[in-house]
Amino acid sequence: MFAFIASRILQAVPVLLAVGLIAFALFAYVGDPVTIILGQDATDAQRRALAHDLGLDRPFFVQYAHYLWSAAQGDFGISLRLAQPVSALIAERLPATLELAVTASVLAFAVGVPMGVHAGIHRDSFVSRLFMVVSLIGVSLPTFVLGILLILVFSVSLNWLPSFGRGPVVAVGSWWTTGFTSWAGIRALILPAVTLGLFQMTLIMRLVRSEMLEVLRTDYIRFARARGLTDRAIHFSHALKNTLVPVITIIGLQFGGIVAFSLVTETVFQWPGMGLLLVQSVVSADIPVMSAYLLLIALLFVAINLTVDLLYFCVDPRLRALGRRAETRGR
């Protein structure tokens, strides 16, 4: 188990180094920070002095190593647009994005799995067909269209839910903020979370459905019926558990996607998260923020992959056995 985790972390290092290189190349070579900071009219001496202060006259790999080292300590440089440390900006935005992404994922999972199970068991029922049609819409409707539609219906026409912003938030600990403590904060979360989660929900539903159909045809399910187990035990204990391995993969990878691409939803709802920060940074060519964003997303994907692998371990004894065998061979 420990060896497995260690080897996975080792495998992730080259990925992070490569992404770090791209982030650094962006940081160092796109735009000219000296000009941006000093303006067009600076003298050559001023420019050289600043370049030296910023370390821009050092060799490439020294700068790269320095960049990574700083990043590892949470120092991503200074935002060109806002003249604040990038880390502070991100720390300010991260809770909003994570709260939105986690809520959307939980929603997608909590609704998508039962729908998929139902559609898999009663494949020809009216409700299942309805699910399939609705899910087709969910898969094909672009996020921004869905967001705008939801705003039109629930904010403009019905005036039930706010159309933008995060509502009131409360600080928790030194840097986390949450909107969950007040009703207004939760209400502000509903529309963005539904918008962000609907695509994932339909995806999960379709995946669970097709996996269920597959598993229900297997010999061990037939034998479970021959053993006289209840439908409940067959469907929810045996069949569902066997569909979980692929479902976990998709949900894990989707969560990375949700965070990385929440920028559309965040833009539509003016949600003060990292996606919105990225969009604003791209508009004003704020390279340090973009580099930091890139690195963080890579780190997130690596963490998710590791979590997914660990979940496999918990679900599937055959993988546990493989892991154990690999470990003994390693020794």
Next chain:
Amino acid sequence: MTLLSVRDLVVEIPSRRGLARPIDGVSFDIEKGEILGIVGESGAGKSLTGAAITGLLPNPGRIAGGMVLFDGNRIDDLPATRMRRLRGRRIGMIFQDPLTTLDPLFTVGQQLVETMRTHLPLSDTAARTRARDWLDRVGIPAANRRIDAYPHEFSGGQRQRVVIALALCAEPDLLIADEPTTALDVSVQAHIIALLRALARERGTAVMLITHDMGVIAEIADRVAVMYAGRIVEIGPVDAVIRHPTHPYTDGLMGTIPSVARRLDRLRQIDGSMPRPNGTRDAMPVGCAFHPRCPKVFDRCRQERPVLHTAGASLVACWLA
């Protein structure tokens, strides 16, 4: 006392080409404590007969005629919940392929305990003790330790024994065993056969034993039914059917089994092959289904389908009997 009675069973499976009838009028009885062997070449309908009795026909197959009586009551038209309570508890079933019949994500102990507790009023600990006993009885060494192992940690033969334990653990009155010993080596096979025989003699468990292995039949079956193209062509006491086969097909079957009775695969030595009821109109020959291959065929065989009638100690479907 008759435990299971199958009467004129017809199974139909709709397909794109038409309505196939893989079981076409099968009738037989099994007494309490009796072991009935079912033999016949691949595709004869042996497995489907077992599936029809337990209400587990593959979709979209269905029982289109006849009936199944169990312990005096009709069970082919039972509501799903009542049929479920019968399965496992009163009718145990073993499927053909042991490698895929166990749920890979649960330990064998969990699967045994789950099965027993579904049917019997047992505490978790009591069920676990019994699970260990069952593994022991079917010949899994170190049952105490192996009870917490997952199916993939067992060999094919051991898995088949676990499957047998699962089918027997709620102590059914009838066991439908579809090739229960095919995957096993000879010594394990002997062990399982002894176990089945002990169950039949001591507990009065009736066994419907589907197999290709005439050796197994000769060893433990009381009676044997020979199936051909969805029908029973001969059924009777093992000795009579094996030593003095009446139906030309049975005769060919025994003739192809060189003195020491063994595998039925050699049956291909009878010229031609068995017709498959695939739903098209001329898939099945008119009259007796065996007539195109029969060495003793005459006119009547090509026109009229023979029904089972008494011939000596057996029932035979042949115009010559």
